[in-house]
Amino acid sequence: MGTVKNALKKVLPPPVSAFNREVERILAAQEGNAQLIQQLRHEVESLTRQLEDTQKMVNVLTKVVQENQAAKLEHVRRQSVDASRNAAEGTWANVFHDTIRESKWLTDATFSPGRWAVGYPYLYAMYRVLNEFQPKRILELGLGQSTRMIAQYAAAHEGVEHLVVEHDPAWIQFFSQAFSLPASTQIVQLEREMVPYQEAQQVRVFQGFQQALAGKQFDFISIDAPLGGDMKEYARIDVLRMMPGCLSRDFVVMVDDAERPGERHTVAAMEKCLQEHDIAYQRGGYNGKKDTVLLCSQSVGFLSSM
CATH class of the missing domain: 1.20.5 (Single alpha-helices involved in coiled-coils or other helix-helix interfaces)
Structure with a gap:
């Protein structure tokens, strides 16, 4: 079942x-x-x-x-x-x-280089330029430590004209009271302004610079002004805009703060200008805390490698 x-x-x-x-x-x-x-x-x-x-x-x-x-x-x-x-x-x-230990004309060597002022590489190269090149027509942009040296050179050498361009009247007064300037040194006070240049929209320059120096030529130019630390494309183009007409046949141009982009581009533009006008030149560098660039005619090329 x-x-x-x-x-x-x-x-x-x-x-x-x-x-x-x-x-x-x-x-x-x-x-x-x-x-x-x-x-x-x-x-x-x-x-x-x-x-x-x-x-x-x-x-x-x-x-x-x-x-x-x-x-x-x-x-x-x-x-x-x-x-x-x-x-x-x-x-x-x-x-x-x-x-400068036994210099015959640099009797006051109390310099304070550094920071905003030129450094020792600049002072050394400048002394060698003045002592060995012995320029007669000197243009200096920026009143300061370099002025103390150039003014002594101008006072000790007959027929030297030393022109300083500075924007600050208070600094001019203070400096003139602290350091006795010779009759061969003349200070020109020019205000500053911003202008366009090449691709740069704003570059600081001395106002009326070209008009104040029209027709003048210089065998030595020292550039340490106007203020250029905030300039990125170009800086201190005043002399550049007058080249090569402002240069004597034999010349030296010195630029401080050449490690910065603005001054570096300006120096490059200066070299391009010289090349375009078939002016033979040599370039030298003297570097410390800041960079100094020296451009000189071929005739005094030794100054680029002292």
Whole structure:
């Protein structure tokens, strides 16, 4: 009998209640699987966002580390450059003092070089230019330490004309009271203004400079004004705009702060002007805390490598 029941169960459909329970079980299992899949999907999405956030954080930290390393390297580089420039300045100071020790015309050597004033490389090169080139017509842009030297040279050498262009009347008065200027030194006070030049929209120049010096030629020009530290494209273009007409046949032009971009571009433009007019010249550099560039005619080329 039991064998017959078992056989009938295999061929006959199950009772409705049993069938329904089986369907419910399958549906419940499917719903559970769907919830599990949805839960897994949410977890995967959450992990993906966490990974993305982690990667962003890693990128930020990597950038910070790289920037810190770059900043440290730049700091070390600047320290190295400053140390090298300070050492060079000290060397030029010794060379300068040795050079002027027995000078016949530089009797007052109480200079205060540095900061806004010219440095020892400039003073050394200037002394050599004055002592060995012996210019007669001197133009100086900027009243200061260089004036103390040139004025003594002009006072000791007959027929020398020394013209100084300065914008600040208060500084002119103070300097004139502290240092006795000879009759051969004349100060011209000109205000400053901003003008466009080439691609630069604003370049600081002396107002009326070209009119005040029209028709004059100089064999020595010293350029340490007007203020040019904030000029990026060009700086101190007053003489440049009058070249080559303002130069004598034999000439020397000295430019202070030549490491700055404005002055560097101006010197390059000066060289281009000389080349375009087929004027043979030589260039020299004297570097300490600041850079001095010297452009001179071929006839006195030795001054570029003293």
